[in-house]
């Protein structure tokens with residue numbers, strides 16, 4: 001079935017409010033919508049809203065619908081009547097009328113080819129089946145709203161045909177119920193037509209009288225607690241949909257909003273570019289710092305190697321100092337020994353006898369002793 005859920009919701013309301021018990025559908029395709037209408041009528045039967053529901057669905061080619069419906073519901077024939085025919089055929093409405101049980105209230109749905117010709121033929125041929133307060137739904141007027149067209153292959157002509165027909169005397173008995181385009185979401189702009197002039201000139205022919213019409217349409221709903229609240233009268237839609245605004249004022253508003261949004265998007269884009277540039281500059285700076293760090297790392301490495309060399313030299317020097325220290329110790333030990341002191345005293349006397357240490361003889365002897373001492377130390381090592 002190809003219908004918006006929002007439109008299906010509206011159909012549920014129309015069926016309840018108008019107490020339709022026969023749905024005449026022009027355009028069956030696979031039979032999905034026929035099955036859906038049949039099931040809704042069954043629900044209304046269960047609530048006691050109608051007595052017996054029936055769907056009459058017409059298509060120029062019913063092969064696909066027959067196959068699909070037989071699979072979905074082998075007993076569909078009892079409640080869904082399939083009629084093969086062309087909506088443009090002027091003899092078709094009479095054939096269909098003969099299938100509508102007496103005293104029925106029809107809801108007519110035009111969902112065939114969506115061209116000027118078929119829309120006009122549907123309205124001309126079938127609107128008279130609609131009783132007072134009943135509905136005729138012209139589907140898919142969206143084909144004529146540029147903003148709603150999804151493909152160039154879509155047909156055109158629904159809204160022009162509808163407009164022309166509403167201007168006829170029969171059309172003037174109908175009111176376009178734009179408030180039924182609920183939530184601003186509908187494929188059927190201007191398409192919910194209600195007969196608001198009491199049935200005359202033989203229209204709404206099936207209902208018995210004007211009074212019965214009124215009673216059927218307005219009469220109190222049965223006391224079915226579940227169904228009553230949700231099927232009370234629909235509030236009027238305060239705003240028409242942007243997409244279906246005929247004067248295009250809302251469309252212009254939407255365009256202005258779109259322009260403002262575009263401007264905001266441009267500003268955001270500029271900001272994003274500036275931020276990108278800042279990020280790039282920061283990245284360059286980071287790269288510089290990185291190479292500086294690498295250079296410093298290299299320098300640090302050289303420094304460390306140099307320090308290691310100095311450490312090694314220091315260790316060598318320490319070794320020498322330790323050795324000299326040992327030599328000094330040995331010399332001090334010698335100096336501290338009593339033998340050494342005796343030796344000193346004897347030396348002093350000796351030098352005294354030579355005329356003092358500074359005398360030529362004393363110096364000569366001292367030099368000789370120094371030489372002898374060095375050679376003795378060397379031997380000690």
Ligand SMILES: C[S@@+](CC[C@H](N)C(=O)[O-])C[C@H]1O[C@@H](n2cnc3c(N)ncnc32)[C@H](O)[C@@H]1O
Pocket residue numbers: 001002003026027028029030031032033034058059060061085086087088111112113118
């Ligand atoms: C949009 S589909 C119907 C979809 C169906 N009502 C649903 O909601 O599932 C249109 C159908 O109208 C049929 N159709 C096209 N031109 C027609 C014509 N001149 N007379 C009768 N049926 C026609 C097509 O064969 C097609 O199956």
